[in-house]
Amino acid sequence: MILIISNKKDQTTVEVIKWLYRMNKQFIRVHEDEVFEIKTESKKVFLESQRNTLFLDDIKSVWYRRGGIRFKHFRYENDSIDEHMYEIQHWLQDYVLKTLESKKHINKQSNSQINKLWVLEKAIQAGLDVPEYFLAENTDEVIVNKTIVKPIAGSSVLETLKKDSYGMMYTSIVEKPEKDSFFISFFQKKIEKDFEIRTFYLNGKTWSMAIFSQNDEQTKVDFRKYNDENPNRNVRYKLPKNIEEKVHILMQTLDLNCGSLDFMKSGNKYYFLEINPVGQFGNVSADCNYFLEREIALQL
């Protein structure tokens, strides 16, 4: 039995499920709003929610895509009892999650979010080129027009930032020095790129797509400022063997077996930018005819 942990909105999950049906593989799909109780029967542990029942022993592989397994947590009247029962429930849940993560898996709930700063250091250690970066609270060390600023963490979309608008936080070029100081921000050398590369990594194998974003003023600095009318050229790409090997080392160091990596090609160099363990790869799969959703279904 395959366990899929996702949320109701995710389209990639549906695509993978379609292949699972085709391959006659059984699965259980868990939504983000399901709440599980840990129970036992005939010496076996199982989880029960409003819509699913799953025995831990039956689960042979787990795909963590979005959301997470949530548990019911009982509170008690007596403070001392409540504290005691908090510990018991916590460690029981921890045991369940650890057991699930020890099985064959694609991604894990526990490291689906990663520290971007930490990843950059590990990337350098793995031998990848990373554009010079630093943290700062003012623009004293910033070379105007040759440096970019980008968020250290979080989504680039800030919903309902103002009453009827949302905010998009793209990578931006620092155009002028700032008089005042600000909260610690991430600065990185601006690279004159030939094109960008998005690589999907799964269990040691990579599938890459080259994105020609530099001809379009709109997408030149951040290709995610998608130009829907005239989309950037997205074509198949093959990373050189030495880069592939370094990617493999990096993913292993971070205990990730699946994720999307972003690079920038400039001259002879491949600059590593970031990793998204549970990022979107639907367009890489579709534009390059890679059948990545089928690949995931095969490996579960």
Place this chain on the structure above:
Amino acid sequence: MRNNFKEKHKLPLTFQYIEMIKNKSNKKKNSNTVFYTKCTKYETDFYAIEKPIKPLVRML
């Protein structure tokens, strides 16, 4: 000026360059809009209803 978000504490420089986009909740719907519906088999409430990639019949 950067702190036109009226926050007490400092914000990172990224807020200086943030782009505000109006919510298009009243965007006109037409035959090219992708609609979502429920699908029991795939266990989702957001099943994308898509037109076929080719003309399935050619009567006209």
Place this chain on the structure above:
Amino acid sequence: MTYFNIFSNILITKGVGRILISDLQRNVSELYPLELYDLTEELKKDSIQNVLKNYDAASKEILQEYIDFLLEKEYGFITQNDWARNFPLLEYEYNDYSILSNIFIELEDIDILDKIKESMESLEIKHLVIYSKNQLSFEQFLKIDHKFENSPLEGIEIFSPFHTFINEDFIQNLNENTSRIYNMVFYGCKKVPFRVKDTFRFTINFTQQDLQISSCGKVNLDYFGTNLPKVLESINHNSCLHKKISIDVKGNIRNCPSMPQSFGNIKDTKLEEALHHKHFKKYWNLTKDKIEVCKDCEFRYICTDCRAYTERTHENEKGLDTSKPLKCGYDPYTGEWEEWSTNP
């Protein structure tokens, strides 16, 4: 040395008199002269400098213009030295999770849909096309749509006779109460009841033509849309019959209602059983490259084939009809469109 490379999602289809360049990412196909094909072939083998060396000054200018044009259209890009080896070609593999992709029903009684719903779901059929000889009421339209509520079916297309109850309110009501209908054609309509604007979730067509099942199989420019999955399917399989199944008005299960061979009757045969009949899939892999005349046509991968209405001139060693579709007026040898005759 600089090299010119065509992007791997650009498909160049060579016809007899001209070529079709299909942009499989931006979904557009355009016609160009044969000499552009010759140029791209030469540029595949050698650097721009070496290719241009072989031409006189006047030709050089023209070729340079072609290259600039290709760059402007983003059909290709320039690389230094041997960077191009990191840009692999697109593999033209076509793969789909569904066992059958669409079903075409000549509808007599709506209840037939109950009979096949379960099969449609297990075969992962994505689209349903209905041709009805009888007028359909508002309730019947709703019934058809609601039968597939919560199912994996992605779309329903309905051809039905026009009747005077159909007006803007009727259509607006359908728009608000259905979820899977994506196209409706009302035939035999003498006067269009209202001006149609694209504000509904489906497209509608009012036509004077009195459509029959035998009206199908037409080949014309309106049907030549370009997109990657469509082209991949055309390259590998028969662009109409691949993963298609149909039920005619008498309940006979065929590849399409106009094909001669029946694989059972829905009264006592399930769709899955018909699918497993020895000959059901015999036309599925007959591509345009194996069909007379079409194999030389620049439109062959964006066209949708028809095996039911053909010129009946050729047959291959397996007994499959490999003649050009009857209702195609295009002659790739002259590059001209003509009226096709309805009598073979």
